[in-house]
Amino acid sequence: MEKQQQLYRTAFGLALFTIFYNVVEGIVSTYLGFEDESLALFGFGTDSFIEVISGLGIAHMILRIRKNPESNRDNFERTALRITGTAFYLLVAGLVATSLYNIWIGHRPLTTFWGVVISLISILIMWILVWWKRKVGNQLNSTPILADANCTLVCVYMSIILLISSGVYQLFSIPYMDSLGTLGLAYFAFKEGKECFEKANSDKQCCCT
Structure with a gap:
C-alpha cells in the first residue's frame, strides 16, 4: 500500500512538472516566435498554454483515482476537457487561417533557429515524461495514467x-516551410481537441496517438 501511494505521488509530481514545463515553454516559444515572425514556433507555444489547462485536469484526475481507482470523471475534469477542446479548435482556426495567409503573401520568418533549439529540448523532456509516466502507469496498472x-x-x-519545419527552413530557406509546419501542428491540435470532447462526454480513458 505504501509503495502504491508513493507511485501516485510520483504520478502527481510528473503532472505538476508537465504543467510547469508547458508554462515556461509557452512563454519562451510565443515570445521568440513573435520576435522571429515564426508562426510555427508561436503556434507551438500557444499549444503549450492549452496543455496547461489539460494538465490541471490530469493532476486532479490523479488525486481522484488515488482515493478511488474505480471512480469515473467528475465535473471538474469534464469541464477542463471541454475548455481544452474549445481552445484547441480556436487554435486550429487561427493557425490554418494565418498559415494560408502567410503562404498567400509569401511571408518568411526572420529565423527558425530557436524553433530548432526549443523542439530538441521538448523532444528530450517529453520522451522522458512519456517513459516515466508509462512506468508508473504500468506499475499501478492504471489506464488513466497510461492514457496521459x-x-x-x-x-x-x-x-x-x-523541428523538421524549422530545421529545413534554417538550413535551406525553403519557402513556406514554416507555414507547412504550422499546418502540421494544426492537424494534431485538431485531433487533440476532438479527443477532449470525446473524453468529456464519456468515461473512455484514451488519447490520440
Whole structure:
C-alpha cells in the first residue's frame, strides 16, 4: 500500500512538472516566435498554454483515482476537457487561417533557429515524461495514467514537426516551410481537441496517438 501511494505521488509530481514545463515553454516559444515572425514556433507555444489547462485536469484526475481507482470523471475534469477542446479548435482556426495567409503573401520568418533549439529540448523532456509516466502507469496498472502518457507522446510528435519545419527552413530557406509546419501542428491540435470532447462526454480513458 505504501509503495502504491508513493507511485501516485510520483504520478502527481510528473503532472505538476508537465504543467510547469508547458508554462515556461509557452512563454519562451510565443515570445521568440513573435520576435522571429515564426508562426510555427508561436503556434507551438500557444499549444503549450492549452496543455496547461489539460494538465490541471490530469493532476486532479490523479488525486481522484488515488482515493478511488474505480471512480469515473467528475465535473471538474469534464469541464477542463471541454475548455481544452474549445481552445484547441480556436487554435486550429487561427493557425490554418494565418498559415494560408502567410503562404498567400509569401511571408518568411526572420529565423527558425530557436524553433530548432526549443523542439530538441521538448523532444528530450517529453520522451522522458512519456517513459516515466508509462512506468508508473504500468506499475499501478492504471489506464488513466497510461492514457496521459500517450497524450504526452502527442507533444513529442508536435515537437518533431516543429523541428523538421524549422530545421529545413534554417538550413535551406525553403519557402513556406514554416507555414507547412504550422499546418502540421494544426492537424494534431485538431485531433487533440476532438479527443477532449470525446473524453468529456464519456468515461473512455484514451488519447490520440
